[in-house]
Amino acid sequence: MTTPLTKADVERIAELAHLELSDAETEAFTRQLAEILAMAMRLQEVDTTNVPPTTHVLSRHEALRPDEVRASLTRAEALANAPDGTPEEGFFKVPKVLE
Amino acid sequence: MTGPLPSFDAIRLAIAGGDTSAVDVCRQALDRIAAGDGRLNAFNHVMRERALQRAAELDASRRADDPRPLLGVPIAVKDNLCTRGAPTTASSRILESFVPPYDATVVSRLEAAGAVVVGKTNCDEFAMGSSNENSAFGPVRNPWDPARSPGGSSGGSAAAVAARFVPGALGSDTGGSVRQPASLCGVVGLKPTYGRVSRYGLLAFASSLDQIGPLALTVRDAARLLEVIAGADARDATTSPEAVPRYTDALTGDLRGVRLGVPSTLLADGVDAEVERAFLQARDTLQAAGATISDVALPHTVYAIPAYYLIANAEASSNLARYDGVRYTSRAPLDPADATLTAMYDRTRSEGFGAEVKRRIMLGTYALSAGYYDAHYLKAQQVRTLIRRDYERALGTVDAVLMPTSPVPAFPLGERLDDPLQMYLLDVFTVSANLTGLPAISVPAGFTQARLPIGVQLVGRAFDEETLLRIADSYERLVMWWKEAPPAS
Numbered sequence: 009m010t011t012p013l014t015k016a017d018v019e020r021i022a023e024l025a026h027l028e029l030s031d032a033e034t035e036a037f038t039r040q041l042a043e044i045l046a047m048a049m050r051l052q053e054v055d056t057t058n059v060p061p062t063t064h065v066l067s068r069h070e071a072l073r074p075d076e077v078r079a080s081l082t083r084a085e086a087l088a089n090a091p092d093g094t095p096e097e098g099f100f101k102v103p104k105v106l107e
Numbered sequence: 108m109t110g111p112l113p114s115f116d117a118i119r120l121a122i123a124g125g126d127t128s129a130v131d132v133c134r135q136a137l138d139r140i141a142a143g144d145g146r147l148n149a150f151n152h153v154m155r156e157r158a159l160q161r162a163a164e165l166d167a168s169r170r171a172d173d174p175r176p177l178l179g180v181p182i183a184v185k186d187n188l189c190t191r192g193a194p195t196t197a198s199s200r201i202l203e204s205f206v207p208p209y210d211a212t213v214v215s216r217l218e219a220a221g222a223v224v225v226g227k228t229n230c231d232e233f234a235m236g237s238s239n240e241n242s243a244f245g246p247v248r249n250p251w252d253p254a255r256s257p258g259g260s261s262g263g264s265a266a267a268v269a270a271r272f273v274p275g276a277l278g279s280d281t282g283g284s285v286r287q288p289a290s291l292c293g294v295v296g297l298k299p300t301y302g303r304v305s306r307y308g309l310l311a312f313a314s315s316l317d318q319i320g321p322l323a324l325t326v327r328d329a330a331r332l333l334e335v336i337a338g339a340d341a342r343d344a345t346t347s348p349e350a351v352p353r354y355t356d357a358l359t360g361d362l363r364g365v366r367l368g369v370p371s372t373l374l375a376d377g378v379d380a381e382v383e384r385a386f387l388q389a390r391d392t393l394q395a396a397g398a399t400i401s402d403v404a405l406p407h408t409v410y411a412i413p414a415y416y417l418i419a420n421a422e423a424s425s426n427l428a429r430y431d432g433v434r435y436t437s438r439a440p441l442d443p444a445d446a447t448l449t450a451m452y453d454r455t456r457s458e459g460f461g462a463e464v465k466r467r468i469m470l471g472t473y474a475l476s477a478g479y480y481d482a483h484y485l486k487a488q489q490v491r492t493l494i495r496r497d498y499e500r501a502l503g504t505v506d507a508v509l510m511p512t513s514p515v516p517a518f519p520l521g522e523r524l525d526d527p528l529q530m531y532l533l534d535v536f537t538v539s540a541n542l543t544g545l546p547a548i549s550v551p552a553g554f555t556q557a558r559l560p561i562g563v564q565l566v567g568r569a570f571d572e573e574t575l576l577r578i579a580d581s582y583e584r585l586v587m588w589w590k591e592a593p594p595a596s
Contacts, residue, residue, distance in 0.1 A: 017473075021472050021473050023470050024476060025424060025469055026428075027456055027457050027460075028453045030568040033462070033465070039468060045470075048483060048487075051417075051486050051487060059493060060492055065495070073341065089206065089434065089436050091432065093489040102448055103446045103450070104446070104450065105447075
C-alpha cells in the first residue's frame with residue numbers, strides 16, 4: 009500500500025510544526041515520510057471495532073493532591089536560560105507582535 | 108583499564124571501612140574517562156569539580172556502618188537528565204548552552220544514596236534513535252569495536268559501563284533506548300514499569316512511553332540502582348504509590364518453577380543467525396536450570412513498530428514545541444526586516460534541531476493533524492490496547508516473555524543512517540514493553556564470532572521487577588558473560 013504524500017503536504021506540515029525546510033530536506037522528507045507512512049498503513053489491517061484507545065497504560069492510582077503553595081524556582085532562576093530575558097524586570101523578550 | 112571493576116557493594120564497603128576513599132574511587136573513574144573517552148565519545152560533559160567535591164564531602168561524613176547504599180559509587184547519567192548547574196543538552200544544538208536550575212529526581216536520589224555523579228553521557232538527540240548517530244556532538248563508538256555503533260539512544264551510558272569507565276549509569280528508554288544499547292555493548296539494561304521511576308527532570312520525548320532505567324555490569328548492581336531511583340514522587344503525578352521492594356533481596360538464584368514464554372512467530376524472520384543461536388542457547392540454559400519454556404502467542408505485536416512510531420512521534424511533536432527560541436537558551440539571529448515572532452520560531456527550530464528530530468516532529472505533526480488523527484493516532488492507540496491485551500493474556504500463563512533484545516549485533520557506524528525506516532525496524536523486540544508499560548531487562552548472552560556482544564530480553568508483569576531481576580540474575584550466575592571485558596584501546 010502506498011501513501012500519496014506530495015511536496016505540498018510536506019510544506020504544509022512543516023508550517024504547522026514551525027520548521028523551515030531547505031529544498032533538499034523537503035525532497036528527502038517527502039520520500040522518507042511516504043515510506044514510513046506506508047509502513048504505518050499496515051495498522052489499517054487490524055480490526056479495532058469497539059476497541060478503546062489506550063490513554064494510560066497503568067492507571068492504578070488517583071493522582072490528586074492538596075492544592076498547596078510550595079517552594080518553586082525563583083523568577084530569576086526561571087529566566088536564567090532565556091536567550092533574551094530580563095531577570096530584573098521579570099520578562100521574556102520576543103520580537104514585536106503588535107504594530 | 109579493562110580488569111574487573113568492583114561491584115557497588117565492594118566499593119561502598121571499602122570506603123565505609125576506610126580501605127579506600129570516595130575521592131580515590133572518583134579520581135580513578137575520572138582518569139579512566141580521561142584516558143579512554145577520546146576514542147569512544149561516551150561523555151558530553153564530565154563533571155570533574157562537582158564530582159571530586161562531592162566525593163570529598165562523602166569522605167568527611169562516612170561512617171563504618173554507613174547506611175548509604177551507593178556510598179562513593181561513580182555513576183554517569185544520560186545527558187537528557189537535568190543536573191543543577193551542569194550542562195544538559197540532550198545532545199542537541201538547541202540546548203547547547205542550557206544549564207538547568209534544578210536536579211532531576213533520579214539525580215537527587217542518586218546523590219542522597221551516596222553516589223557520585225561524574226558526568227553526562229552522549230545520546231541520540233532528544234533520545235531519538237537506535238544508533239547514537241543522531242547526536243549533535245558526534246556518535247559514540249562501541250567499546251567492542253570502535254567502527255561500530257553502541258546502539259541508542261542511551262549509547263553513551265552503555266559504552267561508559269561496557270568500557271569500565273564507571274560501574275553504573277542511568278539512561279532513558281522510550282522504545283528500547285536502555286535495553287538495545289545494553290545488548291549491543293554487553294551490559295545489563297533495565298526499563299522499569301511505567302510509573303515506577305519519576306520522570307521529573309527528564310527532558311520529555313514521549314511522555315506515555317518514557318521511563319528512566321539503570322545500566323550496570325551485573326543484574327545485582329542494576330537492582331541496587333533501581334532500589335535507589337524507584338518510588339513515588341510528588342513532582343511526577345504518573346509515579347506509582349506502590350511500595351519499592353528491596354530488589355536485591357529477590358536475587359535468590361532459584362529458577363525452579365519459573366515459567367517462560369517464547370513468542371516463536373515473532374522470531375520467525377529478520378533475526379541475525381548468530382543472535383538466534385545465542386537466544387536458543389540462553390533458552391536451553393534457563394530450561395536446564397529448572398525453568399519451563401512454552402510458546403506464547405502475541406498476535407498483535409507485529410503491529411508494534413507502526414503503532415509505536417505514530418504514538419511516540421505524535422507525543423514528541425507536542426513535547427518539542429517548547430523549544431521556541433523564548434525560554435531555552437537558543438534563538439536564531441533574525442534579519443531586522445523580518446524580525447517576527449513566527450520567523451523566530453521557525454528559524455530557531457530549523458537551525459537547532461537535527462534531521463532525525465525534524466523528521467519525527469514532521470511525522471508526529473502529520474499524525475495529529477486534522478483529517479489524519481483518526482486514521483493514524485487514534486488507530487495506533489487502539490492497536491496499543493490490543494498489544495496490551497496480548498501481553499496480559501500471555502503473562503497470565505507465564506512469568507516472563509523471553510526474546511532477543513535486538514535482532515542484530517552492533518552494526519557499522521553509517522550503515523543505516525540514510526534509511527530511517529530500516530533503523531526503526533531494529534526496535535521490533537523492544538517497543539512493546541513501552542507501549543504496554545511493562546518492565547523489561549536485557550542481559551548479556553554471549554558473543555558473535557567477531558566478538559560482538561548479544562543480549563537476551565525478559566518482559567514481565569507490571570510492578571514485578573523482582574521476578575524479572577531474579578530470573579536475569581539466575582541466568583547471569585550460570586553464564587557470567589559480564590566477566591568478559593572489551594579490548595583496551
